[in-house]
Amino acid sequence: MNANALYLRTPLRHVAALLHRRAGLLLAVLLGPPLIWFCIIYLGSLLALLWQGFYSFDDYSMSVLPQFTLRNYGLIFAKGNIDIVMRTLAMASAVTLASAVIAFPIAYYMSRYATPAVKAFFYIGVMLPMWASYIVKAYSWTVILAKGGIVFWLLGQLHLTGALEALLQLPYVGGSTLSTSHLGRFLVFTYLWLPFMVLPIQAALERVPPNLVQASSDLGARAGQTFRHVILPLAFPGVVAGSIFTFSLTLGDYIIPTLIGPSGLFIGTYVYVQQGAVGNIPMAAAFTVVPIVLVAIYLAIAKRLGAFDAL
Structure with a gap:
């Protein structure tokens, strides 16, 4: 068995052929990790920040209270x-x-x-x-x-x-x-x-x-x-x-x-x-x-x- 035949049977070659046949899967592999990172880190932190806008603030103790209110907005x-x-x-x-x-x-x-x-x-x-x-x-x-x-x-x-x-x-x-x-x-x-x-x-x-x-x-x-x-x-x-x-x-x-x-x-x-x-x-x-x-x-x-x- 020559070297080319061994190369054609490698798992990496099969993965490359699969990604070549299915462009959508290749796109998901390329964009998936950064999109997941974007959703968790950026959008997640932004939603967490906006959610804190519904919390209450005690002017006397200068502390944040997890009590729902629309007063801040x-x-x-x-x-x-x-x-x-x-x-x-x-x-x-x-x-x-x-x-x-x-x-x-x-x-x-x-x-x-x-x-x-x-x-x-x-x-x-x-x-x-x-x-x-x-x-x-x-x-x-x-x-x-x-x-x-x-x-x-x-x-x-x-x-x-x-x-x-x-x-x-x-x-x-x-x-x-x-x-x-x-x-x-x-x-x-x-x-x-x-x-x-x-x-x-x-x-x-x-x-x-x-x-x-x-x-x-x-x-x-x-x-x-x-x-x-x-x-x-x-x-x-x-x-x-x-x-x-x-x-x-x-x-x-x-x-x-x-x-x-x-x-x-x-x-x-x-x-x-x-x-x-x-x-x-x-x-x-x-x-x-x-x-x-x-x-x-x-x-x-x-x-x-x-x-x-x-x-």
């Missing part, structure tokens, strides 16, 4: 908590809009005009900040935006300090310095999440067929008309795809609102305070439903706009 609709949700939504929407406005010209130049060497430079420039620690970048911005930081120094050199101080007096913007204002918080969020907007838009623009642009030009359309009616509609799913990252990351962040800006709570900081400082885990668990619902709604809208095709 009802408190989500209290005026103060609604204000927290609206404040977070406003910031997430503003950051998403600003990121799209800044990212689109960068992505457009990368996909349409940049040479391979320049495009590589832009890729490095966009992705390099993502390699640095998130905490380091957050603390660095507290120094950059401080009263004696580089931003105030630069504005002083340009004789624009007075304009900045006037801007900081506006409602929903103000603070004594940039590092204690909503404007400073907005700038940091936009800086941190901008790469997550640039890359999906650039990928969507790369997929725009050049012959459509050429056809638009041949039919007499001006550059602005071609951009509005050809390029922008085809690249818009990339904008929506990038907005998924900027919106959801801003919505759940608690570090930036803690380090930069005024003392108003965001969704992330409220959950952190309830769980850490107060110890009211049931209320923290109940409030986590808010970002879950908001992100689920946003994803449903993004899917209808074709965002997942641009990822």
Whole structure:
């Protein structure tokens, strides 16, 4: 009996032949373990967290009682908590809009005009900040935006300090310095999440067929008309795809609102305070439903706009 005959009779060969004949079984073998891990670790822990939202919290003993109640979920609709949700939504929407406005010209130049060497430079420039620690970048911005930081120094050199101080007096913007204002918080969020907007838009623009642009030009359309009616509609799913990252990351962040800006709570900081400082885990668990619902709604809208095709 030769070596080939022995190889054909090995159990491993029989298993390989079985998996080759039954593609469904092969798919189950490949995806089964990670799906089981996902269901047990992620979904299991999430359901356990949400279930704790039905527990009671004793304000006197500061202890969690396993007594069923809907009070925690009802408190989500209290005026103060609604204000927290609206404040977070406003910031997430503003950051998403600003990121799209800044990212689109960068992505457009990368996909349409940049040479391979320049495009590589832009890729490095966009992705390099993502390699640095998130905490380091957050603390660095507290120094950059401080009263004696580089931003105030630069504005002083340009004789624009007075304009900045006037801007900081506006409602929903103000603070004594940039590092204690909503404007400073907005700038940091936009800086941190901008790469997550640039890359999906650039990928969507790369997929725009050049012959459509050429056809638009041949039919007499001006550059602005071609951009509005050809390029922008085809690249818009990339904008929506990038907005998924900027919106959801801003919505759940608690570090930036803690380090930069005024003392108003965001969704992330409220959950952190309830769980850490107060110890009211049931209320923290109940409030986590808010970002879950908001992100689920946003994803449903993004899917209808074709965002997942641009990822």
